[in-house]
Amino acid sequence: MYHCLYRGMIVLFCSTALLQVQAQHNQPPAYKNASLPVETRVKDLLARMTAEEKAGQLLTLLGWDMYAKNGTAVTTSAAFEKAVADQHIGMLWATFRADPWTKKTLETGLTPALAAKAANALQQYVITHTRLGIPLLLSEECAHGHMAIGTTVFPTSIGQASTWDAPLIQQMAAAIAREARAQGAHIGYGPVLDLAREPRWSRMEETFGEDPVLITAMGTAMVQGFQGTGFNTDHTVISTLKHFAAYGSPEGGHNGGISTTGLRELQECYLPPFKAAVQAGAASVMTSYNAIDGVPCSANAWLLQDVLRKQWGFKGFTVSDLGAIPGLQFTHHVAASKQEAAAMALKAGVDADLGGDSYYTPLLAAIKAKQVSMPQLDTAVARVLRLKFAMGLFEHPYADTAAAQRAANNAAHVALAKQVAQESIVLLKNEGGLLPLSKSIKQIAVIGPDADNVYNQLGDYTAPQPEGKVLTILRGIREKLPAATVTYAKGCAIRDTSHAGMDAAIAAAQQAEVVVLVLGGSSARDFKTSYANTGAAQVQSAETAVSDMESGEGFDRATLDLMGLQNELMQRIVALGKPVVLVLIEGRPLLINWPAAHVPAIVNAWYPGEQGGAAVADVLFGDYNPAGRLPVSVPKSVGQLPVYYNYKPASRHGYVEMDDTPLYSFGHGLSYSTFAYSNLQTQVKGSAANCTVTVSFTVKNTSATDGDEVPQLYLRDEVSNVVTPVQQLKRFARLHLKAGQAQQVQWQLTTADLQLLNTQLQRVVEPGTFTVMVGASSKDIRLKGQFEVK
CATH class of the missing domain: 2.60.40.10 (Immunoglobulins)
Known part of the structure; x- marks a missing residue:
């Protein structure tokens, strides 16, 4: 009997051991075990990956061609499936973006619900059709709203800074993050922390202005709004700081040009906003196109390793700006080949390649040639994977299509867009208390190229807008004064020199009690404009182009004058002797010496976003008391530049033609109160x-x-x-x-x-x-x- 019992115990033990072995074989690998520490999961996954799979995780390809839309059905595209098979890609950028550059329109682009469907299709494919099933990170432009169809468009960053209200900007960033994450995005590009002392530069509208303390306050607020208390949620995104570093004051105002700042000024003025944002938890940093003292930022180990990681303790991942790594060869000429450029960038500390031209075949060749070591590659890959695990993407990779539609442009976000626009408006001049205007006015003329142009008041990096969503200034005034006769005349365009509409505008002004003249600039892209690979506009001369666009990425200026016939229109209307209010819609400070001397009231609204017309009307008629302040000085002449307020002693004195002071100084802004x-x-x-x-x-x-x-x-x-x-x-x-x-x-x-x-x-x-x-x-x-x- 004991012999039989012993034999039975042996059989039972062997069977249990076999089941344990089978169970171990059936268990998911450690990197898929959510109960394990992130570092354990990263280490396990790295050990399973080939060099090709690792390199693919560092690619951030352009995303708008990666889906195929057919009515309400959205699937993966052949281009996406090829990229997954051939390059093992780990990230996409601007998948939901729609604008003239991407050729995505209201018809061909994605609504919020369809964007969530697209994100899910992409994730499902990459999870089920790859050996390791690593989910994608989807990055989107988010500086003044998620750049996608159907989302809320807030004032651009220069207007956000004009609020001088960091808690409000944090609320705005949280709303942007909620809209983007609901559609399946994980990374929001923003805030832009470039200190901007050069208004000829085309991207000033994307910045918080000329002062490091103001930029720091606005930038950290954006980071905290984007990222909240953690990434593993349905409403937060990783914040990518742009552009590291000293990008906003290029020599001659040339976008992407060299920076002439010295080491002391770099550390005193340009780096502190980035340091503060990193210490606030920002988990991603984008390198800039420019070089500092002869060293391109995308190949600057001192900047990306000594300063960013060793001194500041940054733990996230860095990403190049679009095409910045090939730019080491073709723009800066510090690399002889794509392979050498890839090696330089990775060793300097650039973890991810936006555009994907450099970190696959060229990088793998550099590894084979021992220009880059496998530990260096593993370090970069680990930084990307770490955030994928932290965001919970291996457990919850999919978006909720219904939630995406509910989050986008909801009533609360629209109200917030109006509040940010109201607080951003700067009253520059109010001679004789002309403002606020009386609501008993019977006849008012609203004149100018920016009075009723939807896209002119939205700024660059804006998606197509459906009819009726954006309140123009004309519409805002008409809704404010339903009983009045509000006559509109365009008068002229921003840049075109045709006089065709001038007489009609003068006639409208002659019949009015008050004239609201809406002039300035535009960053409105159109389908006639051609674009570089980076998305920057390729500018034609003023003589051959009649697009309104005179600001926005790539549209650097030689002068800051109002373009086209705008000055002529203004002077002819002022000569009529009517009360005139000038409303400026612009992405950079323009020269307004003449109106400062001759127009009694001047309101600067920057690019006020989709609720800009309502906000401007509220200010004009006293339903909102303005208190915006300038985040950048307004010069009297380009010959004064740079003309920032916090200059060093002995560096300023008057000129033969004029003094050295700005027309309106940093921090200026009036109110209806004293x-x-x-x-x-x-x-x-x-x-x-x-x-x-x-x-x-x-x-x-x-x-x-x-x-x-x-x-x-x-x-x-x-x-x-x-x-x-x-x-x-x-x-x-x-x-x-x-x-x-x-x-x-x-x-x-x-x-x-x-x-x-x-x-x-x-x-x-x-x-x-x-x-x-x-x-x-x-x-x-x-x-x-x-x-x-x-």
């Missing part, structure tokens, strides 16, 4: 090694109208061992004060606010005297005081 500043107090605790300075003052609304005020605190180090700015913004806030209300403002300056870069490029606080300046703009200083650091 405000008084008083009782400035400063208190210093500690010494230079570790100190805090408490600055307090009182702001009072001295008018009978509720309104917002934007107090600004500037600092000057009176004597320093290196040259420091004449003033530098350190703190600001947007306050709402009721009529007669006073509020005490208290800010704490820290050691970081008082530091400079000494002669050894070390950040230190030098003992000495500092001047505090508090006011309504960099020029309109109301209170001054000094404190001593021991």
